[in-house]
Amino acid sequence: MRPLIRPKMIVSAVLAALVLAGCASTPEPPPAPESTSAVEQWAALEATELIDQLEALPLDxxxxDVLASVRQDEVVVSAADGSREVSVPIQDGHYLSIAPYLDRTHDCFFxxxxxxxxxxxxxELTVRxxxxRTGEVYVDETARANDNGFIxxxxxxxxAATVTVTGVGGTAEASVQTGAEDLTCLTSLQLT
Structure with a gap:
């Protein structure tokens, strides 16, 4: 003799199967994030990474659509049209970008x-x-300038330190300081 299958048991089994199937189904994908502006994309990086990546890019x-200016304690990232500006703090150290020259240069502070x-x-440039005050050597290396002519x-x-750069055309030297009001862009080194 076979046991009787009750209609309530069948309904319960069907409902349980539907509930379990609902739990196993693929969830709806989350909504796509709103478009992030180029300023916000660059500003999302740590200052050192932001500087390293932009310096390394070929000019072209x-x-x-973005401007990025290195200050003593921050990188100011802004839209070229002036519509947005974000400050990325520099946690430690002072960034100094050097562009020696032979014939032409430009004034630059930041x-x-x-x-x-x-x-x-x-x-290829040798920089020391x-x-x-102490005679400590912070840099003594030969490296290739970036595509933009800066290293x-x-x-x-x-x-306070002395910067000496040697490259094609000669050697140049300058004194720099890395205080709260000092330059981050050294363009006065004419190699002779």
Whole structure:
């Protein structure tokens, strides 16, 4: 003799199957995030990463809709049309970007990661940076300038140092300071 299957049991089993199937179904995808502006994309990076990435870009790949200016304690990232501006704090150190030259240069105090260009792009340069007070050598290396003609270094804050650059055409030297009101862009080194 077979046991009787009750209609309530059948309904319960069907409902349980539907509930379990509902739990196993693929959830709705989350809504797509709103478009992030180029300013916000760059400003989302840490200051060191932001500087390194923009400095390394070839000139023809640099963003035209974004300006990025290195200050003593922040990178100011703004829309080229002035509609948006974000500050990215520099946690430690002082960034100094150097563009030695042979024939032409430009005045510069705060280095622009998107618009500053020097004439020695991709040239090999030897750079030595020495603390004027202690004699500590912060930089002593040969490296290739970025496509924009600049080569950048992280230095301690609040020091006075001598920068010596040697490259095609000769050598140049300058004194710099890395205080709260000092430059981040050195364009006065004419190689002779």
């Amino acid at each position: 790949e640099r963003p035209r 280095h622009s990661l998107t618009t500053c260009t020097g004439e020695m792009g991709n040239e 940076i020495v603390d004027d 950048g270094f992280w230095l301690p804050r609040d020091v």
